Every structure is written in C-alpha cells, then in structure tokens.
Amino acid sequence: MADYILEMKGICKYFSGVKALENVNFQVERGSIHALVGENGAGKSTLMNVLSGVYPHGTYDGDIVYEGEVCKFATIPDSEGKGIVIIHQELALIPDMTIGENMFLGNERGKKFNIDWNGTHHEATKHLKTVGLSESSQTYIRDIGVGKQQLVEIAKALAKDAKLLILDEPTSSLNETDSQALLELMLEFKKQGMTSIIISHKLNEVSYVADSITVLRDGQTIETMHKKDAAIDEDRIIRGMVGREIADRFPKRHDVKIGDVAMEVKNWTVHHPQMSDRKVVDGVSMHFKKGEVVGISGLMGAGRTEFAMSVFGHSYGQNISGDLTINGKSGHLKNVQAAIDAGLAYVTEDRKGNGLILSNAIRINTSLANLEGVSHHQVIDQILESRVAEEYRGKMKTKCHTTEQAIGSLSGGNQQKVLLAKWMFTDPDILILDEPTRGIDVGAKYEIYCIINEMVASGKTVIIISSELPEVLGMSDRIYVMNEGKIVGEFTQAEASQEKIMAAIIK
Structure with a gap:
C-alpha cells in the first residue's frame, strides 16, 4: 500500500464566482518527486497556494491531509511549521541584503530584539554547502547570478526544515547547465528522503526527474501517470494537458521569402550602467533581414539582453557606440519613443518588473x-x-x-x-522577443510560434533571444551565438545544432 505524505481531496476554489479548481484530487508518495503539469491557467499554482496557506482554510472546499492529519492552514507560516515550503517562480530575494540575511528573513536566529548573526551565518553556510554553493553567506544577492539565486531559495527552504518542497517553474530563468544541476540536486534530496513537487512546462525535465506526473486541465484532475508502471513520453503528457495532439512543436513556414536588410548594427559597444570601464557588449556586428527569424543564443550573462535593450532606445547601458541602420536610415535611437517611431519593439524578459x-x-x-x-x-x-x-x-x-x-x-x-x-x-517592423516563452506551456508556445510565423510571412523581422536551444533551432532561419559580450558564432538553420552552438560558446 502506498505511503502518502500528502493527499488533497475534492479541492474546489472559486474567484468571484469563477471556477479555478473543481474537485481536484492529488496524492503524493513520501520520498518521491511528483510533477504537476498543465496549460497556463489550468490551476497548478492555485492548488499549491491552497496547500501552502496562501489561500487560507475557509476560502476553498475540500481537505488537505498531510502526514495523516487533516490540516487547516490559515497562513503560510502554518504550513511551513509542518515542513511544507514553496519556492515561487518569481524569486523572493532582496538584492541589497546578504545571502544569510535573505535565508533567515522572517525566520531569524536569536532572541526577539537580539539576532544571533554568528549563528545565522554559520547555519546559512551549512545549508549553502548542501546545495553546492561555495559563496560566503555574507555575499550580497545582487552579486550572484540567477542560477545561484535559485539555489539560495532552496537553501532558504532547507533552513525551514522542509519535508515537502514545492518548486514552481524552478528552471524557467536558468540556462541548460544550471537547470541540469538543479534537477540533479532534486534527485539527491530524494535519495535523502525528501519529497518534492515540481511544477514545470519543460516536459523533458519533468520526464527525467519525476516519479509521478499529475495533469490538470481547466481546474480539474485529468490523470496521474507513474513511471514505475510504464515509460512516460512527452506526447502523452501533451495530450493530457491540451486535450489534443500537437504533431510538431514548431509550426512549419511555407514559401519563405527573405528580403533586404531591415536592421544592421556594426561594432556595437555598450558599457555597464554603473561600472563605466566594463564592456557588456563588445564590438558586436549583426544584420537582420525582412521576413527572417533570427535567433540569438548564449548563456545567461552573455550580453544578449543588454544588446537588445541598448539598441531599443538606449534603454540599457552607457557610452554606447557603433553604427545602427534601420530600413536604410542610420543613426542612434536616443530613447524608447524614438525606437517605437522607427518601427522597433522589444518584448522584455522581465514581464512583471x-x-x-x-x-x-x-x-x-x-x-x-x-x-x-x-x-x-x-x-x-x-x-x-x-x-x-x-x-x-x-x-x-x-x-x-x-x-x-x-x-x-x-x-x-x-x-x-x-x-x-x-x-x-x-x-512594429522589427520585433525583438527576449525569452518569449519562459514559463509558458507547450500549447501557448505553439500559439506564439504561429504568431511569429505570421509576422515574418508579412515581411516583418523577428529576433528571438532564448536560453532554450530547441526553441532557437526550431524557429530561426539564422542564429548568432554570443558569449561574454561578443559574437562567437553564426549559423544558418541548416548548419546549426546544439553541439555546434555549445562548442562556439566554450571554445
């Protein structure tokens, strides 16, 4: 008989009379990794917010049975007190505080009016070591990358004595190397007896790490699949999520007609907005044609976003130099309105900020x-x-x-x-998409890809900055590869492969 650490029975949740969850049943075996998948708006985060006390008892119907006990969490600290800790998709860290201060914020060590800072940093260092971080606990959050910030969030959860760890889109902001490291860490926690729930749209990661997968659609439980019963392929997960087959993740374009150059930059150089002696984009030259999808690939911090924002009305950086030509007209776009007037649009990777x-x-x-x-x-x-x-x-x-x-x-x-x-x-004539499908389900991705294809079919230019190599390879006519602020490779669609792109980055 299965040993369930968690059972959610008949969960119903409404917002202003509109159904968000309807009679959802969800069971998680102790010591397993259980994935929760579904389209955007399917109810995944809502269900986890019910579990963690974000939506308190009384605002939903149904029962939460945890460790054999019916729980009625009124607040987040109530659930955390039982060892249920959720890490949300948007990291909840304060940049101008140290790692140690962030880890124990609201969970301070010491007495009410006398924080034990030595104890705080000693404990923080212990948990940082567990997640594989060598940084000092007195390092400021602003001085470490997004991948390491995600590990700090996990260390923060360990500091709360987590027994059930919930990770909501934990790899959405990470490159492939950091994502793989995080998945391996989850598997290591599993060996140590921890139970995890992962919400993710990256189905290859879900298939790799999860013991069981529950599919939600339109606020209802569709099915739960167990790896021990049979291999779980991505097509089956997609069928459950969207209720239909998606034969090809990347819609094909027909009668591709690539025209003249729409935008060109030559020797584009951008300095850091605070550190004027540091180049974040260094002598970059690129061109983009009408009717063309151009991918820009590279690791986090390669200078891709900084390049795009600096071109888009100098919205990033200082001491910007180089030549910019749009539709045959040269000159810098000194502000965002000038960029819009020139037919340029930039869809930021930071939609909330x-x-x-x-x-x-x-x-x-x-x-x-x-x-x-x-x-x-x-x-x-x-x-x-x-x-x-x-x-x-x-x-x-x-x-x-x-x-x-x-x-x-x-x-x-x-x-x-x-x-x-x-x-x-x-x-816009030229649309720059920065991580356009981050945290988006496979069905919604397909819809956005179709829109991209419609735009270029009408003669417009689309530039995709993405950390997902399959996306860059599947959608682009040409691909530029950036590393440390420079162009380190350029490939046509026919030439490009994941191996060639990674080889260009590390050579």
Missing part, C-alpha cells in the same frame, strides 16, 4: 506602448481601447474573464500573451 503594470487592467496594459492608437486629440477613448484589448484577447487566445481584469490575477503565460499583444499593437 519592466513589461506590465500588474495592478492595472488588461485593457490598459494592451494599449500602453501605443496610446495614440486609442486616443482622439490626446484623450484616451476607453471604448476604442476596450475594443482593441478584446481583439488581441481573441488573437492571442488569452484566458481571462474580462479585459477589465487586473493583469496580476492572470497566470504567467497569459500575462506573457498580453505583453506580446501590447507590442504587436504598435505594429
């Missing part, structure tokens, strides 16, 4: 980059604005109750769709 205003409605966010398009004599026409938002809601297949809904209430994937709609409404 720089891309969207989470407290505002979908309607308002959709028109933000093109207020002139919904205005008469500098007065916003809200009826027209609503019409535009509804049009893009349909085009993007965004799951929401109404375009008046606050965008912060949407799932990450649906937020990404609104962000893309915001920039599509500017009708």
Whole structure:
C-alpha cells in the first residue's frame, strides 16, 4: 500500500464566482518527486497556494491531509511549521541584503530584539554547502547570478526544515547547465528522503526527474501517470494537458521569402550602467533581414539582453557606440519613443518588473506602448481601447474573464500573451522577443510560434533571444551565438545544432 505524505481531496476554489479548481484530487508518495503539469491557467499554482496557506482554510472546499492529519492552514507560516515550503517562480530575494540575511528573513536566529548573526551565518553556510554553493553567506544577492539565486531559495527552504518542497517553474530563468544541476540536486534530496513537487512546462525535465506526473486541465484532475508502471513520453503528457495532439512543436513556414536588410548594427559597444570601464557588449556586428527569424543564443550573462535593450532606445547601458541602420536610415535611437517611431519593439524578459503594470487592467496594459492608437486629440477613448484589448484577447487566445481584469490575477503565460499583444499593437517592423516563452506551456508556445510565423510571412523581422536551444533551432532561419559580450558564432538553420552552438560558446 502506498505511503502518502500528502493527499488533497475534492479541492474546489472559486474567484468571484469563477471556477479555478473543481474537485481536484492529488496524492503524493513520501520520498518521491511528483510533477504537476498543465496549460497556463489550468490551476497548478492555485492548488499549491491552497496547500501552502496562501489561500487560507475557509476560502476553498475540500481537505488537505498531510502526514495523516487533516490540516487547516490559515497562513503560510502554518504550513511551513509542518515542513511544507514553496519556492515561487518569481524569486523572493532582496538584492541589497546578504545571502544569510535573505535565508533567515522572517525566520531569524536569536532572541526577539537580539539576532544571533554568528549563528545565522554559520547555519546559512551549512545549508549553502548542501546545495553546492561555495559563496560566503555574507555575499550580497545582487552579486550572484540567477542560477545561484535559485539555489539560495532552496537553501532558504532547507533552513525551514522542509519535508515537502514545492518548486514552481524552478528552471524557467536558468540556462541548460544550471537547470541540469538543479534537477540533479532534486534527485539527491530524494535519495535523502525528501519529497518534492515540481511544477514545470519543460516536459523533458519533468520526464527525467519525476516519479509521478499529475495533469490538470481547466481546474480539474485529468490523470496521474507513474513511471514505475510504464515509460512516460512527452506526447502523452501533451495530450493530457491540451486535450489534443500537437504533431510538431514548431509550426512549419511555407514559401519563405527573405528580403533586404531591415536592421544592421556594426561594432556595437555598450558599457555597464554603473561600472563605466566594463564592456557588456563588445564590438558586436549583426544584420537582420525582412521576413527572417533570427535567433540569438548564449548563456545567461552573455550580453544578449543588454544588446537588445541598448539598441531599443538606449534603454540599457552607457557610452554606447557603433553604427545602427534601420530600413536604410542610420543613426542612434536616443530613447524608447524614438525606437517605437522607427518601427522597433522589444518584448522584455522581465514581464512583471519592466513589461506590465500588474495592478492595472488588461485593457490598459494592451494599449500602453501605443496610446495614440486609442486616443482622439490626446484623450484616451476607453471604448476604442476596450475594443482593441478584446481583439488581441481573441488573437492571442488569452484566458481571462474580462479585459477589465487586473493583469496580476492572470497566470504567467497569459500575462506573457498580453505583453506580446501590447507590442504587436504598435505594429512594429522589427520585433525583438527576449525569452518569449519562459514559463509558458507547450500549447501557448505553439500559439506564439504561429504568431511569429505570421509576422515574418508579412515581411516583418523577428529576433528571438532564448536560453532554450530547441526553441532557437526550431524557429530561426539564422542564429548568432554570443558569449561574454561578443559574437562567437553564426549559423544558418541548416548548419546549426546544439553541439555546434555549445562548442562556439566554450571554445
């Protein structure tokens, strides 16, 4: 008989009368890794928020049985007190505090008015060693990369004596090397007896690490698959998630017509915004043609985002130099509005920090980059604005109750769709997509890929910056590879492979 550390029985959750979870049943065996998968908006994060006390007992129906006991968590500390710790997709670390301070924030060592800093840093160092970090616990968070920050979050969970660790999209911001290291760490924790729940859209990772996989669709449990019963392939998971077959992850383009050069940069150099002597982009030259999808690949910190933002109206860096030509016209774009006027759009990788205003409605966010398009004599026409938002809601297949809904209430994937709609409404000639499918399910990815293909078929140019090599290889006509701020390789679609791209990076 299975030994379940957790059983969630008949869980129902509604928001303003709208169903988010309906009679969900979920069982997790002790000492296993259990994956929770589904499309954006399927209810995965909602279910975990019910479990962890984000949504307190009384706001949902059903029972949580943990360690054989019915639990009624009123707060997050209630669930953490039982050893249930959740690590959210958006890292909850304070950059200007040290690793040790972050790890024990709200869980301080010492007395009420006298923190034991020696004990804090001693404990922090012990847990950092467990997750494979050699950094001092007195290092500031801002001085370590995203991959190491994710490990700090796990060390922080260990400091709370986690028995059941929940990881929500833990590898969405990591490159392939860091992602693999994190998965191996989960497997090591499993050997030590820890139970983990992983929410992920990266099905290859799910298949690799999970003992069991539960599929949610439209707030309901579809099925649970166990690796011990039979091998679980990605196609079967996709069928459960989207309710249909997806024959090809990357839609084919027909009658590809690549035209003249739409944008070219020569000897583009950008210095760090705070450290003027440090080059983050060093003598980069690239060109992008009409009707072409160009991928920019490289490890985190290679200078890809810095390059894109500096081209897009000097929105990153200082002492920017080099030549920029758009549609035959040369000259720097001194601000974001100048870049938009020149037919350029940049979809940021940081949708919550720089891309969207989470407290505002979908309607308002959709028109933000093109207020002139919904205005008469500098007065916003809200009826027209609503019409535009509804049009893009349909085009993007965004799951929401109404375009008046606050965008912060949407799932990450649906937020990404609104962000893309915001920039599509500017009708750009050149669209730069920075990690466009991060944290998005396979069905939503396919829809975004189709939109990309439609854009280039109409003669527009799309530039994809992505840490997912299959995505770069599957969508690009040409690929540039960056490392340490420089171009280290260029491949046509026919020439490119994962091995060649990685070889260019490390040579």
